[in-house]
Amino acid sequence: MALRSYVEGTWVTPTDEGVPVHDAVTGEQLGTVSSEGIDMSAVLDHGRRVGGAALRELNFHERAAILKSLGGYLREHRDDLYEVSKRTGATLGDSKFDIDGGMGVLLTYASKGKRELPADTVIIEGEAEQLGRGGQFVGQHILTPLRGVAVQVNAFNFPVWGPLEKFAPAFLAGVPSVIKPATTTAFLTHRMVELVVESGLLPDGALQLLCGGVGDLFDHLTEQDLLSFTGSASTAQRLRTHPTVVARAVRFNAEADSLNCSMLGPDATPDTPEFDLYVKQLVTEMTVKAGQKCTAIRRALVPEPLVDAVAEAAAARLAKVTVGNPADESVRMGALASLDQREEVRRSLKALLSVGTAVFGDPDRVEVVGADAARGAFISPVLVKADDADRAEPHEVEAFGPVSTLIGYRDAAHAIELAARGLGSLAGSVVTNDAAFAREVVLGIAPWHGRLLVLDRDDAPESTGHGSPLPMLVHGGPGRAGGGEEMGGLRGVAHHMQRTAVQASPRVLGAVTGRWVHGAARADDGTHPFRKSLAALRVGDSVTAGPRRVTDEDVAHFAEFTGDTFYAHTDAAAAAANPFFDGIVAHGYLVLSLAAGLFVDPDPGPVLANYGIDNLRFLTPVYPGDELTVTLTCKAITPRGDSAHGEVRWDAEVTKHDGSVAAQYDVLTMVARTWP
Numbered sequence: 001m002a003l004r005s006y007v008e009g010t011w012v013t014p015t016d017e018g019v020p021v022h023d024a025v026t027g028e029q030l031g032t033v034s035s036e037g038i039d040m041s042a043v044l045d046h047g048r049r050v051g052g053a054a055l056r057e058l059n060f061h062e063r064a065a066i067l068k069s070l071g072g073y074l075r076e077h078r079d080d081l082y083e084v085s086k087r088t089g090a091t092l093g094d095s096k097f098d099i100d101g102g103m104g105v106l107l108t109y110a111s112k113g114k115r116e117l118p119a120d121t122v123i124i125e126g127e128a129e130q131l132g133r134g135g136q137f138v139g140q141h142i143l144t145p146l147r148g149v150a151v152q153v154n155a156f157n158f159p160v161w162g163p164l165e166k167f168a169p170a171f172l173a174g175v176p177s178v179i180k181p182a183t184t185t186a187f188l189t190h191r192m193v194e195l196v197v198e199s200g201l202l203p204d205g206a207l208q209l210l211c212g213g214v215g216d217l218f219d220h221l222t223e224q225d226l227l228s229f230t231g232s233a234s235t236a237q238r239l240r241t242h243p244t245v246v247a248r249a250v251r252f253n254a255e256a257d258s259l260n261c262s263m264l265g266p267d268a269t270p271d272t273p274e275f276d277l278y279v280k281q282l283v284t285e286m287t288v289k290a291g292q293k294c295t296a297i298r299r300a301l302v303p304e305p306l307v308d309a310v311a312e313a314a315a316a317r318l319a320k321v322t323v324g325n326p327a328d329e330s331v332r333m334g335a336l337a338s339l340d341q342r343e344e345v346r347r348s349l350k351a352l353l354s355v356g357t358a359v360f361g362d363p364d365r366v367e368v369v370g371a372d373a374a375r376g377a378f379i380s381p382v383l384v385k386a387d388d389a390d391r392a393e394p395h396e397v398e399a400f401g402p403v404s405t406l407i408g409y410r411d412a413a414h415a416i417e418l419a420a421r422g423l424g425s426l427a428g429s430v431v432t433n434d435a436a437f438a439r440e441v442v443l444g445i446a447p448w449h450g451r452l453l454v455l456d457r458d459d460a461p462e463s464t465g466h467g468s469p470l471p472m473l474v475h476g477g478p479g480r481a482g483g484g485e486e487m488g489g490l491r492g493v494a495h496h497m498q499r500t501a502v503q504a505s506p507r508v509l510g511a512v513t514g515r516w517v518h519g520a521a522r523a524d525d526g527t528h529p530f531r532k533s534l535a536a537l538r539v540g541d542s543v544t545a546g547p548r549r550v551t552d553e554d555v556a557h558f559a560e561f562t563g564d565t566f567y568a569h570t571d572a573a574a575a576a577a578n579p580f581f582d583g584i585v586a587h588g589y590l591v592l593s594l595a596a597g598l599f600v601d602p603d604p605g606p607v608l609a610n611y612g613i614d615n616l617r618f619l620t621p622v623y624p625g626d627e628l629t630v631t632l633t634c635k636a637i638t639p640r641g642d643s644a645h646g647e648v649r650w651d652a653e654v655t656k657h658d659g660s661v662a663a664q665y666d667v668l669t670m671v672a673r674t675w676p
Helices: 040-056 060-076 078-088 092-116 161-173 183-199 233-240 243-247 273-291 304-318 339-353 412-420 435-448 490-494 506-513 552-562 572-577 588-599
Strands: 005-007 010-012 019-022 029-033 123-130 138-145 150-153 177-180 207-209 226-230 251-255 261-264 299-303 356-360 382-386 403-409 425-431 449-455 474-477 484-487 497-504 542-549 607-618 627-639 645-656 661-672
Touching (some): 029 183, 040 138, 040 207, 060 161, 060 183, 092 490, 150 161, 161 177, 161 183, 161 490, 226 233, 261 273, 273 403, 273 425, 304 356, 304 382, 339 356, 403 412, 412 435, 490 497, 588 661, 607 645, 627 661
Parallel strands (some): 150 177, 150 226, 177 207, 261 299, 299 403
Antiparallel strands (some): 019 029, 425 474, 474 484, 645 661
């Protein structure tokens, strides 16, 4: 059976025999993979013209809702994906790591889109900058979706999570995707995309699938397209220097080789919880996905006096790992993705064993449960102890399988030096209960790492582990690891958007951004804005209230009532000696309270709740005798999908009788969509 590609809104069967793909456990041929006959230029054109246009018609909240529904739909069909995943050599635990992890990315971005992005198609970055003395020339950074396609070329080890981690932020940004899976495990990605298409949730052109080679795809990329790659550093280098990628400045992201390390602190002796955590984590990272993780621990950095103890404890734990057919419930580690991959691991192990000793495992022999070891891509976990920590091989050779090398270090400085010899890693971990050691090491190795986990007895019960990328944190690393970043919450969304500085008058900038900007006109039609529902309220609606004189009695009462008897509010002589004040000053929170008393409309109405204040600054001291006036202006309106209410952000400015600004802040309220 030939795997079909999904392009230009239809499933396409290749026109040649293609490359065979096999069951990693049994060796059985599952089908063939080829992209022969596909017009790559037309694929990109369909994504830009149809998919991009459809996505840009939706706002962030609408895209987030689709991601949530898609995550739920795939979750309903995960047993189907688990079954297919067995053929990649994955155990049920491995499959959950991949498949449930991918669904988790969709749901995380759905949540972030709803909570952190506006019901709009443009992201406003930061506050408007005043560029002219009179306040009528201002600037603002905005983010808008690129008008191209996000092309992703994926590795074989995560056939579901890999594509979805790239798809989710692109989709939320409003950019369509073309998924190109690795041939070895393309059949699982193919089934995932079949389910996505069957769901009917995505607009046409939002996602396309290319099974097989890329042909001349890269030749047709433009400056509005993006290219993301996961795989070897050598391939990443070729893609990064592709003539079209260079000439058109195609936005490029790579996640490549990574000789990740995990460091045991000198304090973590065998009688401590940290020692046990280290050994357990090391064995887990060696055996989950049969070690075929870009974040797996390749170098176990251990204080020289503890190397033998770690080797003995890890070997004892590895001896309990059953290797075999993932269909057997007793199996804890399945097969590698292919026989070719097994041979590649064996070649790498020869280099490592030339400068070390295997303290557990034999790359050429393994006991297998429920399968034929000769036909399946099985290999034993192998733990190597380096003879010399400073030899190059452990820091340069990555055996992409269940392999790790124990390396002894002398002190913190030596450990930092060894970690840096990886020349850039995706993930690292430090297992210690010594906070001072953790600080020294983290700051020392951070420049070479995209993510660092500090594991101790306190965070261990909640930790997701050394090798678990999280969608709210960046996934990537410097140097050898590719120099790119994926996910990272809204950072991943911004990667698919163009940051543009817009310079204009406050009135025009407000029209562009959909937010009221200082210096723009305010609207006061005589109806208090708090009497307006979300449907009736408009950006710029405003009310001015006051003045309210602040008295000595106000300040004294507030101090007594709240217990805030800081000397500047209660001791005239001490307050006058303060370099910032001329005498007793009103509490900042008294100023806010008095302002609220001025602008709040007391009767029941569409304003349901005040749930926060942002960007609060006290700019000028308020003294007894000062008169306060507050101006409240509707700054931004954010509906909450189909909810009966939404968020309104109000600009609040409290001024004194001399015109100086005492306080400035944003008030956040929940407002009913309609009223009554």
